[in-house]
Amino acid sequence: MTGDEPVNPQINSFHYNLLPHGRVDRSPQRETGHGTSYFHNGLPDLIPDPYYIQAASYIQRVQMYTLRCAAEENCLSSSAYSSRVRDLDYRVLLRFPQRVKNQGTADFLPVKAHHQWEWHSCHQHYHSMDAFSNYDLLDASTGRTVAEGHKASFCLEDTSCDPGVRRRYACTAHTQGLGPGCYDTYHANIDCQWIDITDVSPGDYILKVTVNPGFQVQESDFSNNVVRCDIRYTGSYVQAYNCRITGF
Numbered sequence: 001m002t003g004d005e006p007v008n009p010q011i012n013s014f015h016y017n018l019l020p021h022g023r024v025d026r027s028p029q030r031e032t033g034h035g036t037s038y039f040h041n042g043l044p045d046l047i048p049d050p051y052y053i054q055a056a057s058y059i060q061r062v063q064m065y066t067l068r069c070a071a072e073e074n075c076l077s078s079s080a081y082s083s084r085v086r087d088l089d090y091r092v093l094l095r096f097p098q099r100v101k102n103q104g105t106a107d108f109l110p111v112k113a114h115h116q117w118e119w120h121s122c123h124q125h126y127h128s129m130d131a132f133s134n135y136d137l138l139d140a141s142t143g144r145t146v147a148e149g150h151k152a153s154f155c156l157e158d159t160s161c162d163p164g165v166r167r168r169y170a171c172t173a174h175t176q177g178l179g180p181g182c183y184d185t186y187h188a189n190i191d192c193q194w195i196d197i198t199d200v201s202p203g204d205y206i207l208k209v210t211v212n213p214g215f216q217v218q219e220s221d222f223s224n225n226v227v228r229c230d231i232r233y234t235g236s237y238v239q240a241y242n243c244r245i246t247g248f
Contacts, residue, residue, distance in 0.1 A: 045224070047103055047245070048245075050243035057097075061093075062093055064080065067091060077148040077196040094233075098209060100184050108217055135207075139205060205230075228244060
């Protein structure tokens with residue numbers, strides 16, 4: 001992370017060494033290594049941004065030869081893995097962005113230890129969680145799953161933070177996480193930020209985006225972890241509207 005002190009990232013927090021006026025802390029500081037456990041009181045609370053999804057969802061048609069990395073990460077529906085599919089065949093992708101805020105009082109940290117993080121050679125970074133988000137497309141009238149959603153395993157980092165809050169986590173082998181008051185943002189044009197709807201007919205649907213879907217990391221509130229958007233798919237374009245926070 002640019003500007004962060006690698007041995008003791010706590011030093012960049014505006015809470016660091018906060019003492020009453022006139023007092024100086026002269027005690028030696030113990031080095032903590034990479035990452036930080038400074039925000040250890042309380043619990044994290046993730047909340048996805050529904051308006052971010054609604055504002056930038058779109059349809060893209062992409063040929064298979066450009067989707068090899070995505071195929072390795074199981075980001076396509078099962079029909080894409082058929083022996084009959086050729087490199088020049090097209091997949092239809094419902095793309096959408098995602099921005100998740102930690103509005104809690106503690107860091108959101110991966111459950112896995114560093115040595116268990118998975119290296120993705122195509123994208124050249126470590127994934128610290130098996131499933132940070134789930135993406136599903138549901139029939140608007142029955143609630144039945146109509147497109148094979150996938151579990152998105154991400155590289156957790158503080159992409160941006162509220163004013164006065166310093167970024168402390170980056171997409172590296174040592175410091176992944178999401179601090180209080182910070183956002184992890186994924187633009188719609190990155191790999192796997194989609195649902196493969198190649199086999200879906202035009203109609204009305206519901207896009208369901210769930211963060212921390214398996215409750216692997218304890219939070220203070222799980223009732224705000226899901227966004228649902230109404231989706232109208234014409235076969236050539238998509239309209240996302242009425243995106244809102246819902247329960248599971």
